Amino acid sequence: MSSTVGVPVTFEKIEKSFGPVRVLEELSLDIEPGEFLVLLGASGSGKTTALRILAGLETATSGRTTIGDRDVTDVLPKYRDVSMVFQSYALYPHKTVAENIGFPLKVRKVPKADQDKAVREAASQVQIDQLLDRYPRQLSGGQRQRVALARAMVRRPSVFLMDEPLSNLDAKLRGHMRAELKHMQSTLGTTTIYVTHDQIEAMTLAHRVAILERGVLQQLDTPARIYNDPANLFVAQFIGSPPMNVVHGTLEGASFQTRSGRVETPVTGRIDRAILGARPEDCSVVPAGQGQFGAEIYTVELIGDHTLVTVRAGEDMLTVKAQKDFTGNTGESVGVALSRDRLFVFDAATGARVR
Incomplete structure (x- = not known):
C-alpha cells in the first residue's frame, strides 16, 4: 500500500461534561501532519472521550476540532474521513477476513476489482494475507487485531484513531504488535492518535505524548523529554518502569x-x-x-x-x-x-x- 500524506489535527479549548462531572478541561492540542500522538492517562483521565469527540461519537460541551483545514466540530462521523480501531476488534463474525477488511469499501461502492486489490495490499501490510478466507472465530487475538487494523487502513483515511487496541493481547504479542504498529504508521505516514493507559506503549510508539489527568493536560512532549524533564510530580511518577x-x-x-x-x-x-x-x-x-x-x-x-x-x-x-x-x-x-x-x-x- 502506498504511503499517504498526513494532515494536521487540532483540539481547540475542548470542554466536556457529563452532568456535573467535568471530563475534559480546555484541552488544546496541535497535532502535526503524519504525527503519531499518544494520549496517555489512567482510567477516567478523559483520553478516550477526547478521541471519541474527534471521531464524532461524542459532542463536546464547548470548543472546536479541525482535521486538515476543515472544522469538523459539527460534522457527522461518516464525513470526517477517520478510521477508528477499537479495543474489542469489532469484527463481523459471519464475514471472512477479506470481507471484514473490505467492508468499508463495499459500503462506498468501490468497484469489486479495486476492493480486492486494496484488501490484499492492506492484509499484506499487517502480514495476514494468508488468512483472508478464514472467519474471526478461527483467528487468535493478535490476528483479529491485525484484521481490525487492515480494515482501518484500507480506507486510507486522513487520520487513524486507536483506542487501546493492544490491551487484550498477552505481553509477548503486545510487544510484537507495537513494532508492527510503529512500522505501519511510519510507512503510511498517516496522522495517528492512539489512546492508552500503558506508559510503555506510549514511550515506544509516540512521536509525542500528551499526558492527561482528570481531564487536564499535564505535559505534551517527546517521550525522552517527558522522561528526562517531567513537568510535575504526577508526570514524574506516571512515566518510568519502575517509577521514579x-x-x-x-x-x-x-x-x-x-x-x-x-x-x-x-x-x-x-x-x-x-x-x-x-x-x-x-x-x-x-x-x-x-x-x-x-x-x-x-x-x-x-x-x-x-x-x-x-x-x-x-x-x-x-x-x-x-x-x-x-x-x-x-x-x-x-x-x-x-x-x-x-x-x-x-x-x-x-x-x-x-x-
Missing part, C-alpha cells in the same frame, strides 16, 4: 533533608513539605555509612540484565537498578548514593516541580 523514587523531607536552600540523610540538590528554595525524586537508574547501593541516605535492603529481584534492589530509607521505599551480579540480603544495612545532576524536587502540597 520519591523521598519526603524539607528543602532549605539547595539542601534536601530527611531523617535518613541529607542531599545537595541542583535547585534552591524553601519548602517545608518537599519531595525529592530520583530515577532507579540514577541511584546506587553502596556500603553502609556511605552515600547520602542510610537504608536497609527490603528485597532483591534479578530481572535478567539487571537487578532491582528495593531498600527502606526511613518511611520511604526506594528501588535501585543494580548490576545483574549484585548480591545482598534482606535486612542488610546499606547506603544509597544519588546522582546530584539527575535529581528533581517537588512541592508536596501542589505537585509542582521546583525549577
Whole structure:
C-alpha cells in the first residue's frame, strides 16, 4: 500500500461534561501532519472521550476540532474521513477476513476489482494475507487485531484513531504488535492518535505524548523529554518502569533533608513539605555509612540484565537498578548514593516541580 500524506489535527479549548462531572478541561492540542500522538492517562483521565469527540461519537460541551483545514466540530462521523480501531476488534463474525477488511469499501461502492486489490495490499501490510478466507472465530487475538487494523487502513483515511487496541493481547504479542504498529504508521505516514493507559506503549510508539489527568493536560512532549524533564510530580511518577523514587523531607536552600540523610540538590528554595525524586537508574547501593541516605535492603529481584534492589530509607521505599551480579540480603544495612545532576524536587502540597 502506498504511503499517504498526513494532515494536521487540532483540539481547540475542548470542554466536556457529563452532568456535573467535568471530563475534559480546555484541552488544546496541535497535532502535526503524519504525527503519531499518544494520549496517555489512567482510567477516567478523559483520553478516550477526547478521541471519541474527534471521531464524532461524542459532542463536546464547548470548543472546536479541525482535521486538515476543515472544522469538523459539527460534522457527522461518516464525513470526517477517520478510521477508528477499537479495543474489542469489532469484527463481523459471519464475514471472512477479506470481507471484514473490505467492508468499508463495499459500503462506498468501490468497484469489486479495486476492493480486492486494496484488501490484499492492506492484509499484506499487517502480514495476514494468508488468512483472508478464514472467519474471526478461527483467528487468535493478535490476528483479529491485525484484521481490525487492515480494515482501518484500507480506507486510507486522513487520520487513524486507536483506542487501546493492544490491551487484550498477552505481553509477548503486545510487544510484537507495537513494532508492527510503529512500522505501519511510519510507512503510511498517516496522522495517528492512539489512546492508552500503558506508559510503555506510549514511550515506544509516540512521536509525542500528551499526558492527561482528570481531564487536564499535564505535559505534551517527546517521550525522552517527558522522561528526562517531567513537568510535575504526577508526570514524574506516571512515566518510568519502575517509577521514579520519591523521598519526603524539607528543602532549605539547595539542601534536601530527611531523617535518613541529607542531599545537595541542583535547585534552591524553601519548602517545608518537599519531595525529592530520583530515577532507579540514577541511584546506587553502596556500603553502609556511605552515600547520602542510610537504608536497609527490603528485597532483591534479578530481572535478567539487571537487578532491582528495593531498600527502606526511613518511611520511604526506594528501588535501585543494580548490576545483574549484585548480591545482598534482606535486612542488610546499606547506603544509597544519588546522582546530584539527575535529581528533581517537588512541592508536596501542589505537585509542582521546583525549577
